[in-house]
Amino acid sequence: MNNVKIVVAGPRGNMGREAVKMVSGTESFELVAVVDSKHEGMSLSEIEGFHGIDVPVYTNIQTCFEELDVDVLIDLTAPAFGRKHMEIAFANGVRPVVGTTGFSEADIAELRNMAEQKELGAIIAPNFAIGAILMMKFSQMAAKYLPDVEIIEQHHDRKLDAPSGTAVKTAQLIAEVRAEKAQGHPNEKEELKGARGADFEGMRIHSVRLPGLVAHQEVIFGGVGQTLTIRHDSIDRTSFMPGVKLAVESVLKIDTLVYGLEHIIE
């Protein structure tokens, strides 16, 4: 089989840098270009940290797809651009693997329709780390028995979206096995707005943003006389790369949109 021809959008970001490294270091993958918010017309090799990676930089993703033969787009940009990039990828017959967070349930349903109309695979994965996928799956298992649950996610202070995509996905998975449930005292009152966090079908989600953090989440269950805490920590962004690689390999074999890597990892 020929090498998978890949474009990475967001190459200078925390995740994009790791993805460029992973793609360049994978024998069966070929990095054909990057899409950046600046540096149009340059070679990636001219940008600090990318010595020897001689591929063109595009600022217009449509032009990139028109000029090059591309199989897969890896999008690691910002919530405002993920959806647009996916639509342009579908229009050009390119399969998107998207780690960018901030998609609504309506976005995902609409994008799934587009993927199916074009018979193209697409993967949106709020978290590519295997440990995080297990944290979500274990949380879904625990919620059947301990339905009172709160989520505390902690991230670096450059993160644009809150709550994190992982926290939302965790709450969605728990909601599949738990009826909507008000938690806390029925007469509780927030003396300071936001003190009880965001409300997802009664589950509270709390977002911490601090320098020094990478990506961490605790799912805390409370029962009579006991608590259970399921915690995952990404202490380095290399934790996400095996999942990105698996998603690229998997997206070539499907013709719909898959939301969440738990559907790919058996």
Ligand SMILES: NC(=O)C1=CN([C@@H]2O[C@H](COP(=O)(O)OP(=O)(O)OC[C@H]3O[C@@H](n4cnc5c(N)ncnc54)[C@H](O)[C@@H]3O)[C@@H](O)[C@H]2O)C=CC1
């Ligand atoms: N699914 C997962 O496992 C993970 C997902 N993420 C998500 O990935 C996204 C990126 O995260 P980071 O790398 O930490 O952010 P970052 O801010 O370090 O990097 C984003 C990069 O995208 C570039 N960019 C912005 N708009 C662009 C556009 N229109 N075209 C091309 N490039 C553009 C920026 O210049 C920046 O270099 C976020 O949405 C984050 O939540 C982050 C870590 C893991």
Ligand SMILES: O=C(O)C1=N[C@H](C(=O)O)C[C@H](O)C1
């Ligand atoms: O922005 C990040 O850093 C991360 N974003 C993803 C999310 O929103 O869940 C995945 C991981 O938590 C890191």
